[in-house]
Amino acid sequence: MIARLVLRHEIIQNLTKPLLITVVTVTLVLNILTFKMAQNEGTSLLDGFGAVPAQFVFLLPVIMILLMGKAGTRCRFWEAGLPLEVRKLWWAHFLALASASLFLILVSGVTFAGFGALNAAFIGKAFFNLADVFRLMVRPVAVSLTAAALVAVWRPGVGHLAEEPGWFRYRTLVIVVSVGLLGLLVVLPQVFLLVPLVLIGLVTVRSNKALPLAMSMSGSESPGEAAMSPSSAAEKWEAVGPSRRVVVLVLLRTLLKWPVTWLALVPLAVLFGLMMSGRDILGMDEPYLRFMNFFMTVYILFALTGHFVKNLYKVDHLPVDRRTLLRWLVVPITGFFLLGYSAGRIMDTLDPVTNEKIVFDNGGESYGLKVSPEYFAFAGSDETPVMTAPWGEAHEAPVEPVFRGLPGVLWKPYATPEGSSLEFVAWQISRATAAVYGLEIDPDEISARYLKADPDGRVNVRESGLTLAADFPDARHRNLGPVFPILVGGELFLLMVILALYFKVFKPGITIRKIQVVFWIIMGGLMACHIGGYIFFMLGWTREWVVYGFWLGRIRELGELGPAGYVGAWAGMLLLVSVAWRWAEKSFLAAEAPTS
Amino acid sequence: MKVFEFDKVSRGYGAGDVLSRISFGVDRGEVIGLLGRNGAGKTTLIHLVMGMLAPREGEVKVFGLDPRREAVEVKRRIGYVAEDQELPDFLKVREVIAMNRQLFEGWDDSMARDLINRFELPPDRKIKDLSRGQARQVALLCAVSHRPELLILDEPAGGLDPAARRQFLETSIRLLNETGTTILFSSHHMGDVERMASRLIMIHDHQKWIDSDLDAIREGFSLALVPADAGVDGERLLSLPSCLCARRHGDLFHAVYELDPDTCCKSLRKELAVETIQCRSLGLEEMFIELAGRES
Numbered sequence: 001m002i003a004r005l006v007l008r009h010e011i012i013q014n015l016t017k018p019l020l021i022t023v024v025t026v027t028l029v030l031n032i033l034t035f036k037m038a039q040n041e042g043t044s045l046l047d048g049f050g051a052v053p054a055q056f057v058f059l060l061p062v063i064m065i066l067l068m069g070k071a072g073t074r075c076r077f078w079e080a081g082l083p084l085e086v087r088k089l090w091w092a093h094f095l096a097l098a099s100a101s102l103f104l105i106l107v108s109g110v111t112f113a114g115f116g117a118l119n120a121a122f123i124g125k126a127f128f129n130l131a132d133v134f135r136l137m138v139r140p141v142a143v144s145l146t147a148a149a150l151v152a153v154w155r156p157g158v159g160h161l162a163e164e165p166g167w168f169r170y171r172t173l174v175i176v177v178s179v180g181l182l183g184l185l186v187v188l189p190q191v192f193l194l195v196p197l198v199l200i201g202l203v204t205v206r207s208n209k210a211l212p213l214a215m216s217m218s219g220s221e222s223p224g225e226a227a228m229s230p231s232s233a234a235e236k237w238e239a240v241g242p243s244r245r246v247v248v249l250v251l252l253r254t255l256l257k258w259p260v261t262w263l264a265l266v267p268l269a270v271l272f273g274l275m276m277s278g279r280d281i282l283g284m285d286e287p288y289l290r291f292m293n294f295f296m297t298v299y300i301l302f303a304l305t306g307h308f309v310k311n312l313y314k315v316d317h318l319p320v321d322r323r324t325l326l327r328w329l330v331v332p333i334t335g336f337f338l339l340g341y342s343a344g345r346i347m348d349t350l351d352p353v354t355n356e357k358i359v360f361d362n363g364g365e366s367y368g369l370k371v372s373p374e375y376f377a378f379a380g381s382d383e384t385p386v387m388t389a390p391w392g393e394a395h396e397a398p399v400e401p402v403f404r405g406l407p408g409v410l411w412k413p414y415a416t417p418e419g420s421s422l423e424f425v426a427w428q429i430s431r432a433t434a435a436v437y438g439l440e441i442d443p444d445e446i447s448a449r450y451l452k453a454d455p456d457g458r459v460n461v462r463e464s465g466l467t468l469a470a471d472f473p474d475a476r477h478r479n480l481g482p483v484f485p486i487l488v489g490g491e492l493f494l495l496m497v498i499l500a501l502y503f504k505v506f507k508p509g510i511t512i513r514k515i516q517v518v519f520w521i522i523m524g525g526l527m528a529c530h531i532g533g534y535i536f537f538m539l540g541w542t543r544e545w546v547v548y549g550f551w552l553g554r555i556r557e558l559g560e561l562g563p564a565g566y567v568g569a570w571a572g573m574l575l576l577v578s579v580a581w582r583w584a585e586k587s588f589l590a591a592e593a594p595t596s
Numbered sequence: 597m598k599v600f601e602f603d604k605v606s607r608g609y610g611a612g613d614v615l616s617r618i619s620f621g622v623d624r625g626e627v628i629g630l631l632g633r634n635g636a637g638k639t640t641l642i643h644l645v646m647g648m649l650a651p652r653e654g655e656v657k658v659f660g661l662d663p664r665r666e667a668v669e670v671k672r673r674i675g676y677v678a679e680d681q682e683l684p685d686f687l688k689v690r691e692v693i694a695m696n697r698q699l700f701e702g703w704d705d706s707m708a709r710d711l712i713n714r715f716e717l718p719p720d721r722k723i724k725d726l727s728r729g730q731a732r733q734v735a736l737l738c739a740v741s742h743r744p745e746l747l748i749l750d751e752p753a754g755g756l757d758p759a760a761r762r763q764f765l766e767t768s769i770r771l772l773n774e775t776g777t778t779i780l781f782s783s784h785h786m787g788d789v790e791r792m793a794s795r796l797i798m799i800h801d802h803q804k805w806i807d808s809d810l811d812a813i814r815e816g817f818s819l820a821l822v823p824a825d826a827g828v829d830g831e832r833l834l835s836l837p838s839c840l841c842a843r844r845h846g847d848l849f850h851a852v853y854e855l856d857p858d859t860c861c862k863s864l865r866k867e868l869a870v871e872t873i874q875c876r877s878l879g880l881e882e883m884f885i886e887l888a889g890r891e892s
Contacts, residue, residue: 247698253684254684316646317648317678319668319669319670319700508607508608508609508610508649509608
């Protein structure tokens with residue numbers, strides 16, 4: 001009987017939102033952790049810095065369940081009306097809370113293990129295997145059971161905890177205690193895991209002793225009792241006139257139903273905005289992230305808009321323009337994303353990255369002049385381009401296919417292959433300096449300041465290195481072109497197209513359940529695109545720097561056209577996004593609110 | 597101009613139609629009672645008027661406008677209360693009222709204040725803390741206080757006790773119908789319909805089964821009781837003019853005719869040559885059960 005009650009408990013029936021947030025966040029953190037591990041040449045998550053944050057990631061489901069998982073409902077009216085002992089209802093709530101937390105921890109664990117398996121299969125680095133994941137989960141599991149027990153002990157004879165005064169404070173306390181307990185368990189020896197287990201036992205015994213004969217459903221039991229007398233109602237009544245904006249905010253909140261979900265995901269939108277700006281975040285000086293997280297950004301933005309449209313029926317009878325509703329659904333979250341992007345750009349302006357964009361590598365296989373991939377050129381055919389100096393010295397340029405099996409290569413116009421003369425290298429550095437820093441430096445000056453010929457005739461840089469940015473204060477990274485309209489415009493365009501298609505699902509006879517299925521299919525598709533990119537990299541079908549160089553190089557070339565390039569990019573982006581917006585709007589106007 | 601008008605409107609949710617080629621119009625000041633079994637299409641019809649659904653075929657006009665294209669304009673002139681309507685439960689009563697005041701032009705503060713007092717609503721209590729009846733009263737207050745031209749009540753009193761239901765419906769009628777507001781309401785309570793409606797529309801088998809003034813229904817329909825052993829079957833009864841339905845109840849066939857009892861009796865006795873046939877008028881509830889309860 002208790003098992004049936006657990007399965008039908010509101011906590012179990014409302015796992016969708018916590019699951020959504022858990023999956024998104026765990027995937028994001030895993031992206032970052034594996035990236036850092038790869039950067040730092042790490043071998044195992046458990047040996048490195050990642051073990052502590054990874055364990056806190058496992059705690060996230062517990063927090064999600066407490067915040068939005070109906071943890072405050074011990075039992076509903078109909079359950080309280082069943083001929084069941086209070087003890088069974090109490091256990092059902094406790095077990096539902098514990099098993100929901102454990103389920104989400106397990107989902108996180110599966111995601112971890114999946115990432116680990118992918119890493120092992122494709123890049124040969126098993127940063128975490130099943131045993132690692134299991135070890136990471138032990139402490140969060142203990143904490144989640146403690147949290148469930150702490151909730152269970154609070155007013156054990158009350159059905160609607162969420163309607164009790166003090167619930168909000170107590171729930172916050174449980175979250176703080178859980179985080180603190182995990183912090184302690186992480187630094188203490190494993191034997192201390194017994195402490196929460198003993199605590200759970202004590203709490204269970206104490207609560208069972210304190211159970212009343214019947215579950216109290218007070219709080220919403222007799223709401224009409226305190227109705228005021230007509231005279232006092234008249235005295236209290238004052239017509240207030242909120243602005244129309246406030247009204248729309250109320251409608252928006254009605255659509256969001258439980259705004260905590262939305263608010264919990266807002267920081268992710270800001271974070272992805274920061275990432276898209278190209279700003280070095282979380283210590284990851286990795287510009288490729290801009291392009292690698294294209295689909296993940298759309299995933300986040302769609303999650304924060306599409307998920308809530310199913311509640312349209314709640315406001316559909318009111319005289320509010322659907323266009324207004326759509327604006328309020330999309331614009332705020334897009335605003336948060338753009339806020340992150342703007343913050344990244346402002347940080348870049350105030351604290352510009354001054355690293356050298358032109359370096360000379362003396363190493364064996366990677367010998368030669370190196371510039372950022374955005375300065376690589378694109379050739380539509382597979383023919384190897386030739387770099388020819390004015391005096392006739394010519395070398396074949398190194399090439400890399402944009403995508404294996406398809407025509408088109410990215411080639412390095414400033415390369416200095418083995419056998420290049422000192423003049424050729426100086427000429428190439430001079431050209432690269434003009435392209436990257438906008439500085440015209442005579443090849444002879446470059447040759448005299450930076451280059452030397454080794455006894456074996458190989459050209460090399462002097463011991464002081466190639467320090468162009470440091471030596472020439474006027475050397476500034478040139479503008480990369482209209483990145484914002486193309487990158488962000490592309491994301492907004494894709495978001496609006498997806499929304500337009502999604503709204504088409506809101507047709508006669510559609511139920512909320514079917515809409516949720518479609519929502520998750522779209523989310524899965526976007527996630528597949530995101531993960532697919534990584535798989536292509538791992539399989540070697542393309543490379544991060546090629547994708548980055550291909551796109552940013554073309555954007556940079558557009559910027560080199562001058563104002564026409566920028567105007568064209570902005571106009572094109574505005575046109576595309578506005579056309580997609582109109583399409584989404586049209587779909588939304590035709591959408592019918594789903595039935596439950 | 598009609599307040600709203602259906603012209604050969606069909607609408608369904610899957611392959612079949614819930615409403616099929618329904619046509620009728622409603623004039624200003626009419627109080628329409630909408631009857632039909634569960635799933636007959638009453639709420640679908642109401643949602644079509646509200647512009648919340650689009651017709652599959654045919655045309656719906658409300659105040660001469662297309663309620664889908666001119667959704668805001670149409671909804672501003674309508675008051676709407678439904679059984680499953682959700683008010684923002686995180687708001688206080690006064691905040692919900694203030695929000696509706698902002699949304700609807702022509703809001704009548706004195707009427708809202710009067711209703712708050714009459715219903716004894718607590719302005720500072722959140723919607724989620726109200727009883728079901730109180731929440732319904734807040735919804736009604738919001739629906740009527742902008743003095744709508746059309747008030748739509750979709751099972752508005754479902755779940756309310758008889759006293760609360762009567763207070764609810766009578767308030768609606770008194771407040772609005774005297775000022776010429778048209779009212780369209782659906783209900784399973786025949787007593788409510790008989791007390792309130794001036795015209796009745798019954799939907800059955802995807803069609804408009806009855807569309808008539810209530811008085812005409814009381815006087816113009818009759819129930820014929822035909823002995824089953826008289827050698828007449830249901831098909832024969834149905835084949836006669838003005839027969840709406842016929843089915844067997846034990847030893848008798850029950851048939852509803854759109855005729856007054858005297859005329860019906862004379863006509864049937866003559867047509868079927870059965871002298872034991874009895875005819876009588878029937879109440880609304882009885883007629884609903886006879887019509888809607890038949891095997892279709």
